[in-house]
Amino acid sequence: MLINILLPYKEKFSKLKASSVSITVSNNLKFSKFRKKVTVFGQFVENPMFSSNFHGIKDTKFFFKSKNTHLATQMCKHLETNRNIKKIIEIHNRPYLINIIKNKIDKKHLISLFLHNDPNEMKGCKTLYQKEEILSKVNKIYCVSKYIKKQFLRGITDNSNKVSVLYNGVTRRVTSFPKKKKSVIFVGRIVKEKGVHLFVEAIDKLYNEFQDWNFSIIGSPKLGENDLDNFSKNILKKFNNIGSRTHVEGFIDQEKLHEIMKKSSIIVIPSIWKEPFGLVAAEAMSYGTAIVASKVGGLPEIIGENGLLISDVNTDKIVENLIFLMSNKHHLEDYQKKSWENFTLNSQKISNSLDNSRLRLLQK
DSSP: OEEEEEOOTTOOOBTTTOOHHHHHHHHHHHHOTTGGGEEEEEEOOSSBTTTTTEEEEOOOSOTTSOHHHHHHHHHHHHHTTTTTSOEEEEEESOTTHHHHHHTTSOTTSEEEEEEOSOGGGSTTOSSHHHHHHHHHHOSEEEESSHHHHHHHTTTOOSSGGGEEEOOOOBOOOOSSOOOOEEEEEEESOSSGGGTHHHHHHHHHHHGGGOTTOEEEEEOOSSTTOOOOOHHHHHHHHHHHHHOTTEEEOOSOOHHHHHHHHHHEEEEEEOOSSOOSSOHHHHHHHHTTOEEEEEOOTTHHHHHTTSSEEESSOOHHHHHHHHHHHHTOHHHHHHHHHHHHHTOOOBHHHHHHHHHHHHHHHHHO
16 A cells, blocks of 8 residues: 655645645654655655655646646656555645546545645535535545534535544644743734734733733744735734734744744634634644634634633633733633643544554555
């Protein structure tokens, strides 16, 4: 058996610029018992993670050709080698590529689709007909949360046994509860749907009341880059103008991010859009960071009762929850303890679940 993973073109399988899909694939690969049999296909990067497993594909010279289609086509050409070995092809977040790949590979090979976002907003997966067609052509569909599974299965009654929840795994990088500083952070893209403007407004309201606390925004409008658009420029200007204890980090690599998260007391995840999973929430729990988050999408599944969840999030509700934690040491330590002790989504466990699922596919 060989396993071939296809990343979306926008993903950079690099430590310095990795975003959620690449991070998840990397975490699964790290602990997989099939690691030597896995090839990850994606856009060419100079210093890929797991370089012995990565096959970087350079851009097509034909500007009119879809970059994702180009990746899929080049992967299929590569699959022509070792023809007699049964292969699993794992497509991440690009359901419209299924038909292209299905028409180019041997029928004995298996296809799995990984959904990291709402399928109802994805090309090739928006209608009931398209979803039923996908189910007829793939062997397995993995959803990053029950919320995403529910979104995919809306209106579908047959073949639902093909669809499973596989949460994203996170590697806990510390063995004991880390020492915390009085800091509150926002981690994510600097875009309206992430609710970063609500975070800035909330900090502005409580800043003067908490003189010994620091506040940080970590992220940029576009993952992997620090170019700012008008929205992010205005937001960050407002944040910097609040006072000397506000800090903007921009997009940083995973090592630096985890160092900051490890020391932070509280993380705010004020998303307006329905988060499919909430990787930042799982990472925060791995470091025992107290969580204040919107009660949307997959976030309640990840956080449960281990953080403060806000329905219909707004500035005043964020302020209220932050004051609850920041003004009472016992409340803060209680939610940090819940976060730390109830972290379950470790990468090794999730990777083992995926490997077992792969074996079951081969045995059918």
